[in-house]
Amino acid sequence: MTTAKKARTTPPYELIYWPQIPGRGEFIRLALEATGTSYTDIANESKDGINAVLALKDENATSSGDGNPPAFAPPALKVPGEGKEGKSLIIYQTPSILAYLGDKLGLAGADEAEKHWILSHTLTALDLNSETHDSHHPIASQLYYEDQKTEALRRSRDFREARLPKFFGFFERVLKSNEEGGGKFLVGGKLSYADTTLWHVLDGLKFAFPKELEAREKDYPTLFGSFYDSVKEISGLKEYLASERRLPYSQGVFRHYPELDRQ
């Protein structure tokens, strides 16, 4: 399916997420970009788009009157016409949005088994994403880094020395076990949303912990050689990553604090 054809045949997907950072919204963007699917990134594309994010997380909101439940936090995906009584459907939680889009965009595997493995590996990659966040915010999301720096130094050391090898070793084994994927795909013989999700976490870790990653990459040649390098060359993703739509890392999940990296 070509990019132009997809753009005409999919509903006008709308991503509701904070502007100016990749954040968890990036996992949704990558699934859409890898399939050449058109979408609106409302807070990045319009001046008052931030209002959609603020409305989503309004802690006084019960029902929006369109049949959708409240959402705990961004990102959310809005799909016009696919909700109750032909209204808009709104789904929140990154893995749930990816499971929905995966089915629609052909990123969810060839059968029921693959579909669930793709969700499982995605959840594991997102656990690594969450642990990366907690490496610089181990006490409270609402506090500044500077107010939990002592604890962050301790947690990030465990994260680098115990958690990273555990996750990297696991995904290396998944890639090696999947003969059909040839080191390029986690499940089966084609791209899934587990691949795009894991890829972004690896890319973010390279930014946040450059010394640690440089020292460890050689131990996982399938993950950092074959997999990481091939996903970023995939048609759709390659163009996206070179575009202005790909936002730089800054003060989100992936932050480069040299003192937290390997010394």
Next chain:
Amino acid sequence: MTTAKKARTTPPYELIYWPQIPGRGEFIRLALEATGTSYTDIANESKDGINAVLALKDENATSSGDGNPPAFAPPALKVPGEGKEGKSLIIYQTPSILAYLGDKLGLAGADEAEKHWILSHTLTALDLNSETHDSHHPIASQLYYEDQKTEALRRSRDFREARLPKFFGFFERVLKSNEEGGGKFLVGGKLSYADTTLWHVLDGLKFAFPKELEAREKDYPTLFGSFYDSVKEISGLKEYLASERRLPYSQGVFRHYPELDRQ
């Protein structure tokens, strides 16, 4: 569908999880018990069942030769006959197992929208479960509580004062928004795995932070009155909760350290 009928018509589901603690395995047990589905809880039911858990998390394992990928951590669900070429299917990650079982056991809603909202709310309840774990283990899972007690005192205070009201307030709003559920179900008019999952997290929090919960429950009358009380009376769950199969809380996610509770 009666319990006896289910027991004959479902495959011999096997839960692979650590013995003697509720842990994340409990979310799977509750979905099975609430639907009267027969299953084997291998590490609790047989003396050498622990070997299945150890094999699952073997960090040298690549493929088990049955077409399933490696699993990052327990719990896992084994479903004989449902994998590649008629072999056993093995799924890991709690939300992925619940999504699979939800479809099979009628706990995943009435349509595609409800199916995704149920997954979303489940993920949010499991985020609360993970944050509960981190309230006593904010630095490293592999260290003893005593070796991170200073940090735990600080994190648990934020957890009680900022995070609990945020999660409780959210689920109170979800319940109020879902008119069809009458305060008893998060999505639609019948039980889903989001309900059983959230119920267990609330129950665990009552054990771990009794003073905090006692002080807060009155602010969320739908959540702690209607919802919590009605789920535990549901046929199947009620009998399970009174049985010896329901394991007591001990040194798992939900731990009662009086010093971390409201003073």
